[in-house]
Amino acid sequence: MNLDPSTLAGIITAIGTFLTAIALVINAVTARRRDKRIEGKVDTVHTIVNQQRTDMQRYIRAQSATLKAHGIDLPVDQSIDPEQDKRDAAS
Numbered sequence: 001m002n003l004d005p006s007t008l009a010g011i012i013t014a015i016g017t018f019l020t021a022i023a024l025v026i027n028a029v030t031a032r033r034r035d036k037r038i039e040g041k042v043d044t045v046h047t048i049v050n051q052q053r054t055d056m057q058r059y060i061r062a063q064s065a066t067l068k069a070h071g072i073d074l075p076v077d078q079s080i081d082p083e084q085d086k087r088d089a090a091s
Helices: 005-069 084-090
Strands: none
Touching: none
16 A cells, blocks of 8 residues: 555644544543542631631630620730721721
8 A cells, every 4th residue: 555645644643633632631631630639628628617717706705705704804806907997987
């Protein structure tokens, strides 16, 4: 069988294109699986952090109630900027 050089080049190009397409599909499937695993881990971490935050808020409320019940003034909330109210009022 004697093939024309342009036909042989076309066949080689078609095979190369086919192999490239297969490699891209494999890569896409692998990336999708990896993304799903990472997404699952992120969801788990968010659940843990949110639960810890909720637990902390309940604990702080319980401590605050105990301090108030014993006539002890609550400390200033250091998680907020005390100067923010002054800046808001000035604007």
